[in-house]
Every structure is written in C-alpha cells, then in structure tokens.
Amino acid sequence: MSGTDDRYAVLVERLRKVALLESCGSVLGWDEQTYMPSGGAAHRAEQLALLAGMAHQEATEPELGDLIGELEGEELGEPGGPRAANVREARRAYNRATCLPRRLVEEISRVTTLSQQAWVAARREKDFPAFLPFLEQVVVLKREEAAAIGFGDGGEPYDALLDHYEPGATSSWVDGVFSPLRAATVELLDAIRGSQVQPPVDILTRSYPVDAQREFGMAASKRIGFSFEEGRLDVAAHPFCSGFGPGDCRLTTRYDEHHFPGAFFGTMHESGHGIYEQGLDRQAFGTAMGVSCSLGIHESQSRMWENFVGRGDPFWIHLFSEAQATFPEALGQETRERFVAAINDVRPSMIRVEADEVTYNLHIMLRFELERALVDGSLDPADVPGAWNDAFTRDFGITPADDSEGCLQDIHWSAGLLGYFPTYALGNIYAAQFFVAADRAIGPLSEQFAEGEFGSLKEWLNREIHQRGRQCRADELVEVVTGDGLSHEPLVAHLRGRFGPLYDL
C-alpha cells in the first residue's frame, strides 16, 4: 500500500497548490468588487489573467494526469469514500482543464475582469450599449469554452457550462425539474393575486439608517453562526460570498436606507453561503472533500438561512424587539405580525435578489431560457434587452423601465458565469428537502428559532452537508441526507404552508 499512499500524498499536494493559487485570485477578485479604484481595472485584469493561466498550467501538468491515472487503478479505501472521491474529482477537474487552452483561460479571465467593471458603470448609467461589446466578447469566449469541453449525447453546448457549477446536471434534466415547479408557482401566484390581503409593505421603506442596518445585519449573521473571526462583511455593487480558504471567508452586501430587506436578507443569504464555507473540512482544503458539493447545494444553504429561517415568524419572535430597539423610528410602533407579513409580501417585481420566495424561481427560469439561447447562438447579445423585456412581461405581467432593472441587474454574465443561474432555483428545491429532514431529525426547529437557538441547525448542516464536501453529486447528497429522491414538492409545500395563512388562501 505504501506506493499508493505516497502517490496519493503527492496528488493531494499538487491539488492543494492549484487551489492555493486559485485562492490568491479570489482575494484579487474580492478586492476588485469591494475596494479597487476604477483606475486599477486594466492592471487587475492582467494580474488575474496571469494567476488563472498559472493555475491552469499547474492543473494540466501531464504528471498530474499520469498520477491520477495510476491512482485510478489502485486500492483507495472504501468505494465512494473520501480518497476515491478525491481521485474521481481530480480526474473530472483534470479532464475539464486539459480541454481548455491556457490562452482561452487567460483571455476569459482578462475579459471578464474588465467586463465586470464595465457592467458596474453600465448598470449605474442604465446604459446597455456601453456593456454590449463586453457581453459579446464574453459570449464568444464562453461558446468557445463550451465547444472545447463538449457535452453528452443529445445534449447542447450549455450543458458543458452548467456541469461546471452543478456536476452531472444537463439542460434537459433542469427542464424536467423546473417544469412542474413553474406550474405550481404560477398556480400559487394566481391564488395570491386573487387574495384581498395587502401586506403593509410601506413598513420596509421607512428610514433605516445604514450604520444601524450594518450592525443589525452583522449581529444576526453572528447569531446564526457566521464567524467574524474568520470572515468579514463589506459593501459591493452585487452581493456575494467568497471563501478564500481555511479561516477567511468574505461576505458582501449593499445598503439602501429606505429598503430594509435588501441588505438584511442579503446578509442572511451570504451568511448562509459563508457558514457553508466555514463549515468545510479545512484539513481537506484543495481536494474534493474540502469544497462545496455544487453551487446548487451552496445556494440551498444561503436560501435556507435567508428564507426558511430568516423570513419565518419564529425567527422574528426572537428578533423583533431587537429590531424595534435598533430602528425605533421605523418599527417602534409596529407589530411583529405586520412586519412578518411585509417581509413576505409576494408580488411580481423587477429585481431577482429582492424577489419574494414565490416569484424568485420565475426570475431564474427566465435567465436560464435566455442564457441557454445565448450559448447556443440563437440569441444575439445585442437582442438581450428586447428578449429580456418580452420574456419578463410574459412571465410577470410588468415591464422593466430600463435595463438596470432589466437585463443589467445581475453581474453574472459580465463575469462569464453562464450556466450558473439554474443553480439558484435548484438551491431552493434542495433547501426545502434539507429543511424538512433537519426538522425531522433535530426539530421542532421553529421552537428553537423562537428562542434564538440556531446552533443545532448549523451543526446538523455542518455534519450532514458541509463536512461531506463533494464526496457525492448534489442529487445523491439529497438522497443520502434526506432519504428521498430529488423533488420540487417539499418546496411547493413550504410555499403553500407559508403563504397560505399569510394570504388567507
């Protein structure tokens, strides 16, 4: 066995080095979004391209491929166990990386860095034409990437991109998952639209001083288990979470004095991602056992803390009096019942990250439809605003007034993240399944939340999900953790259970 042990140790060493180098890029990427002055964009693009190119070089060394090949033929402990999973995922990553020329990797890095800066300005100025040349470059490069990677029989180019974020997923599989969810969503939304209940949403646009929002959000983040000894919360144009590696995870959000939910639930959301990152097995850094299972599973964690926990009445049984003390002008005279109704207001709206739980998945399906068309070439980047507004009007019955609340609202395409959006709705589905399983195993959770106790859920997630890394695929993880196959039904049940009473359905 000692030959195998040695080879395995060398493999881990090599994988760690790639991950370490990639994590340097994460620091530069975070800085780009948070603090970098605009004049630094061109140099930053060169820096990130170099790091991406060097990481790619390390990740595609023929010796690494040989090593993986040798280990694949050897005894690696229990089948499907940690070592076997690490070698399996090393193969997956190696094969994917070796499909891509270093030139393309560097070019994608360089272009998307500049493109993100252009997007920030274009979004601010509501100026799609200023962003279009960047979008065109990104789409060309991502199409090239998809073609280089390839896809399975009966598949399409988009699958090659999707698979990077949600290993094993394909467009047609996503179609199959989304289709019944869309039907159930439309049905629920129609019922809510027919309701006479009008949540008192004016509560949420009163004055919430930004400093107080920041303190309150950080306190909630800490309460649910995000460690600020090993993380931070900063401001960025688009909220995100970036795990730099063991002991350092960065969250961002954005504040609007007259919109309480944006920053607060954004912070809860990113904290959920951060709790996942902080819950990974740090000894396994650089290997499959030390990374998240998939972006969908990642999103299940953020959406669980944001929505299943944070928008529920039990959470506010615990927290509402603190909220009143923090925002006396806005909430001093309010009741918890009215506040909870307001934060659960359901209505078609423009901005995905601020959407309610019911309409949220429709936002995702729209993006899935459009980016799939961008990748297969049937949608020209120049036609995105029109296509967006048409689809939006079709699905939501309202039309964006400008592109900043339309196709320019999300950073993803500027960052080259095509194939990423479906993972958000998958995350909602996974979250519902996990939440049911957690409640069954360690519940009733609602009673714990009402007492400000979130530790048992966090520890359950640490144990059942975070510590498992990428040992199995997302749909397999759902089955391992919940005992059930993937299904949209728990999510629909959650939505009906939450919004039925609120809207007197």
Added chain:
Amino acid sequence: MSGTDDRYAVLVERLRKVALLESCGSVLGWDEQTYMPSGGAAHRAEQLALLAGMAHQEATEPELGDLIGELEGEELGEPGGPRAANVREARRAYNRATCLPRRLVEEISRVTTLSQQAWVAARREKDFPAFLPFLEQVVVLKREEAAAIGFGDGGEPYDALLDHYEPGATSSWVDGVFSPLRAATVELLDAIRGSQVQPPVDILTRSYPVDAQREFGMAASKRIGFSFEEGRLDVAAHPFCSGFGPGDCRLTTRYDEHHFPGAFFGTMHESGHGIYEQGLDRQAFGTAMGVSCSLGIHESQSRMWENFVGRGDPFWIHLFSEAQATFPEALGQETRERFVAAINDVRPSMIRVEADEVTYNLHIMLRFELERALVDGSLDPADVPGAWNDAFTRDFGITPADDSEGCLQDIHWSAGLLGYFPTYALGNIYAAQFFVAADRAIGPLSEQFAEGEFGSLKEWLNREIHQRGRQCRADELVEVVTGDGLSHEPLVAHLRGRFGPLYDL
C-alpha cells in the same frame, strides 16, 4: 539590430511577468494589513509563500540569465540610457535572486506573514515575549539571506540587506552620512531645549472627530496631487503605501480622535509615496525604468510632502481656514501662528512616525545601530527591549514605559525589513536637496503653496525624479537633479531655517 530588439522585447516580457506576479502578492499583503480577519493569517501565509516562490522561480530561470548575458554584450542605445539601465538592473536582480534558494524565499514570506500578525497582537498587548519567537525566526532567516547574498570587501552582512533597499549603499557609507547629521542634530536640539518658547501643543489633542479627519486628510491628499481614481486610503495598524501597479496605489493611515497630527501628516506622508508611485512611467512597468530609484528616494518624496510642504506656514496660509471650518471645536478660536507652532513642536518623544523633524533622524540612527547588531549577531533578539531602552535613554533622555512605545512600535522587523530604516533618514537628506533645487527651478514655492497651488512642484517631481525610475543610483540621481553631490547640509539648513524663528534661536 533586430536580433537585439527581439531579445530585449523578450526580456521585458519576462520582467513584466515577474513584476505582475509580485504585484499579486502586494494585493494580498495590503489586504492582510487592512481587512483580513485574524483567522485568515495561516492561509494567507501559505498564499504569499506560494506567490513569492513562484515569482522567485520566474526571476531565476536560467533562460532569463542567458538572455541578460547576451544583451549585456550588445548595443543597447545610449550608455546609461533606458535600455542599458533596464538590462543592468535586470542583471542586479537576477544575481541577487539566484543567490537565494526558493525554500528560503518561501520561508521568509511565510514566517514574516505570520510574524506581522503576531506583531499586531503583541504591540496591542505590550507583550514582547509573545513576539520574540517570531523575531528570532526572522533574524535567523535574514542572516541566512545576507550570508547567501554576500557583501563587498571590508563590508558586513548588513550591507547585503541594505543594498536591496538602497542600491549601492553600505553600512560604512551610511555611517559617514549619518555622523555629521547626528552632530548637527544634537546641537540644534540642545539650542531648542534651551529656548523659552513653549509651542501650544494642547491644540493638537483636542477633539478631532475621526470622520472629519478622514475627509480633511483625503482632501489635502487630493489637493497635493494624489489621484483617488487610481488609489485609496484605508486604515492599518502601521501606515504604509503599496503601489499595486499602473493605476492602483493604496495608502493607509490610522486615526486617533485626540491626536490630529498622527493621521494628517501620516496621510500627507503616504500621499507623497503615492504620488511617486502614480508618477512612475506606466509603460515601463516591470522594468527598472518603471520602478522607484531606491527606498531613500521614495522616502524623500513622502517626507517632502509631509514636512517641507505640509508643516510649513505657507501650506497653512492656504489651508488653515478650512481646518477651522472642519474642526470648529478644536480650532475655531485658534490662530494659524499658534497652530503652525504646535505642529512644529520639537521634543524627544517615543514614537518615530510621530516624531518632529529634528529628532526624527535620531530615531532612525538608533534602529540602524540595533538592527545592524541583530544582523551581525552581536545582539540577541531576546535582548532587544533592554538594548532599545538603553539606547533610547542615551539619545533622548527619556525611557519608554513599555515595549509598545519602544521596540514594538514599528512593523518592519516583523515583516523582515531589516536594512530598511536607514533609507528614512537618507530620504530626509535627499528631500532637502531636491526641495532647494525645485525652489530654484520653479519657485518661489512658498508663494505657490500659500495660494493652494501644488501642481508645479508635483510636475517637477514627476519629470525630474519619478519618470527617471531606476535609471541611475540614488546618489547619482541627486547629482543629476540638483547639480550637487550628496550632502546633509541642505537638510540642516532647512531645520535651522524652520526652527530658528519658531524657537527664537
């Protein structure tokens, strides 16, 4: 010639790549000092060690050495011109790098990252013993580095380190420069101590709200020519300036509500460094023509804006009424004369970065003495507090109450920057010579400052110093720019000219 042109282009390409990689490390180093949570230190040390090791690998590739060797035998345009200087400095850097094993470079990077974090905590807790194990490691590694690099006949190990920061300088040369400066300083200080004048220093410890300090400092920084489109100002335990490359230069300072000069003159100082970085020839990034001449020349720029400009009466003729409007409680009833006297108070004090212009160089000479002894092995790291306090009492007539205002006050040793301190006093000497030359060429500067006009000095510095990069050595640059050889006399004349009238000497 085309063979040479091609080879030269390849050389520049390689040098740029090294610089680009090093600049990634600068971003991580800046983040470490400004925003990194404490839990991230261990991972950051690994990241920085990897980057340092990879940059070292690129910088020591035998092909690079061969290329430099070929170009050294070829026609590179005018002797001493840009191409010749770039090749000369490429040789210098290559020789230095190839003396050092990659293992040592990585180890120094790793240890100094952790050591800086330990220093922050030890300084806060006034706990030298907690820092001692790190200092010991740093000294061992730097002695190893000095031994690997070597030094000239009649030199000493310290020279090998000093030469990295101030090319061409040696310990005995520094001795020769410092010795007459010390004598003149002690004489002036004695005269000031004998004066009846007592500057109204209580002015400076009134309430200066931190937010207002920040705004006021940034406005002054902008006024003298630092571009915030291409830079930032953040908070760090130890103020510094880090140029990330073209278009992105970061400054830091630290605020104390009850000590106005600390942050303000710190900001002016770092802005001086930043104006140098922003004034470099960005097309020449990565080559000698695109970097600062030496740390001493760098410091001449920071000390010029901090002291020669910022502590002068003309500057406050322009700015004092704005200061009064910004800090009405502290300054509303004050006169400019009293304020300028206060910011030029001369007295022995503990903290170097807050020292007056007269005693400042004594702080440097003390550090030079101690670190030289650390490097030659005659001072044991464990004995640093005692040696510091003895020397401090000898030179200043006062004794630090604890190590935080003694040997723990500066970040340098924790960061492995032994051999760096002398460049600060050299910077003062250079600054005085440059300031005289500038006044002769484009003055009278005092009239311009009184009208808030700083552009002509900045442009003169850009042209005469910044754009010259590392084309020649620091002492040569002084001669080229001023027409005179290196001399402490202009500095002494400046000090006498400024403090004579203030203290009725």
